[in-house]
Every structure is written in C-alpha cells, then in structure tokens.
Amino acid sequence: MDLRSKEVINIKDGVRLGCVDDIEIDQKNAVILALVIYGRAKFFGLFGREDDLIIEWHNIEIIGEDTILVRFDGYTRVRTSKKHGWLDQFFKG
Template sequence: MHSRVYDLHRKEVINVRDGTRLGNVGDVEIDTDTASVLALVIYGRLRFFGLFGREDDKIVPWSDIRLIGQDIILVDTSSPLRDSKKKGLAVKEEGPPSPHDSSL
C-alpha cells in the first residue's frame, strides 16, 4: 500500500500494548541525509484552552509502527515515548555583549 505524508496527518495513534490513545499525528520527522522517515510527531495537548501553551510533543519511532490503517495507526511501544522540545518557542535571555564576541 502506498501512502502520502498528507494521508498520515491527523490519524489517531493507538498503543497496542495497553490500548492507550497517544494522540493524532501532527508531523513527520525525516532524515534529509538518507531521505528516510524517522518518526511520527504527536503534538502535545493544549493547557487550559491554549492559554498556558501545550504539553511537550511526543515522538513515535518509525520502527514502533505496526499497522497504518484507514483512520488509525497502531504502534507497539513498551518504553516511554521520547518527548520533543518545541523549537522556536524558547526565548534566549541575552546579557551585555562580550568583548570577545566576534559577531560585533
């Protein structure tokens, strides 16, 4: 069966070990060097209607996927899923410029 990344988007992910609903596919992690799919990304749930951000994203390794169905994706994972730190949301606190800073 052939599928597109677009077809994976929003499918529900279920852990077959305990029947836990992990969430919906939000994104796909790809290794651009080898042109291979590494993992599915499940976006974290919103905290208090999104006012307090959201929980960390969960990463499901591609090797844990057992079945991709019409509406759901079944995964077999006994280990806790790797949490992904959201990129672009952290604000770096900057102090005064260093006299050794080469970017000046």
C-alpha cells in the same frame, strides 16, 4: 499515503496517544524516522501545551486507513516545544 491526522493507538495498553501532526524525515536517504504528536493544550491553550511525543518508525506495527497502531513502551515526551499561552506573560518573574 497521507499520515496527517491519523489517530495513533498504543496496542500494548489501548491508549489513544493522539493524532499525527508532523513527521521527522532523513532527507539524505528519503526515509521517515519518526511520527510527531503535538503536546496537548493546557487549559484550552491558555497556558501553552505539553511536550511533543516522538514515536520512532520501528515502533509502528500497522498503518490503517484511519488509524496507526504502535507498540510503544514509554510515554515520556521527548521533544520540548514550549508554546506559551497568552496568560503566561502575566506570570513571568
């Protein structure tokens, strides 16, 4: 089963969270721990991007052919992956 690029939708409010970009795996037990949705680009990526969204495996309700439905309460971006855009170098102090 290929999870990459599947659209993730929160069934609590119908919000499209993004597409699966990565997964977190417990290598010792060979199980998937969470789905990772990379943060959205800020101004076409020139100013980096927002933090990544981590959705734990127990929040997944249904995995379909093109879509993953999750029951997710919070929209807090929990994993920081500050990818700076090329314009950020001009604004460093």
